[in-house]
Amino acid sequence: APTPAVGDSVAHVLEEMGISSCGAHGTTAALALLNDAVKKGGLMASSHVGGLSGAFIPVSEDAGMIDAVSCGSLSLDKLEAMTCVCSVGLDMIAIPGDTTADTIAAIIADESAIGMINNKTTAVRVIPVPGKTVGEMVEFGGLLGYAPIIEVSPYSAAEFIARGGRIPAPIRSLTN
Known part of the structure; x- marks a missing residue:
């Protein structure tokens, strides 16, 4: 898990793997390789250390992500793609304060x-910051760090969201 301190960045690890800047094409593949290595190492150590293992990508807590x-x-879209291969979902992402509830x-x-x-x-921790717009910074303090306000798509899913419903649980019987 990263911290805002120099040397604790998952994004910088990805860049050391050959990605020019976290978010470039290849970032998701590099993260998948990193996560695979961390999980396999964690599996081998689990009888001694226990717990979960994998790469975490909270934006405000990672200097390279910031x-x-x-x-x-x-971008938010690339972060979403990266969640397909990492241990968590969208985490500690500051968004404009005027982002609608539907969005x-x-x-x-x-x-x-x-x-x-x-x-x-998976999970989502997006933080609408009142009075802030794309590119501005917000300070959370301590290990929560700080984050630039990231752009959210201006296009609406309000009609889809208004339909209600839920995302279903996975059906395990189809894989047995």
């Missing part, structure tokens, strides 16, 4: 769909 969002190489619900629905299809636990 840099990548700030320079425009890492936030649609972001959550998209991430829930990824969890359903990939049969994995």
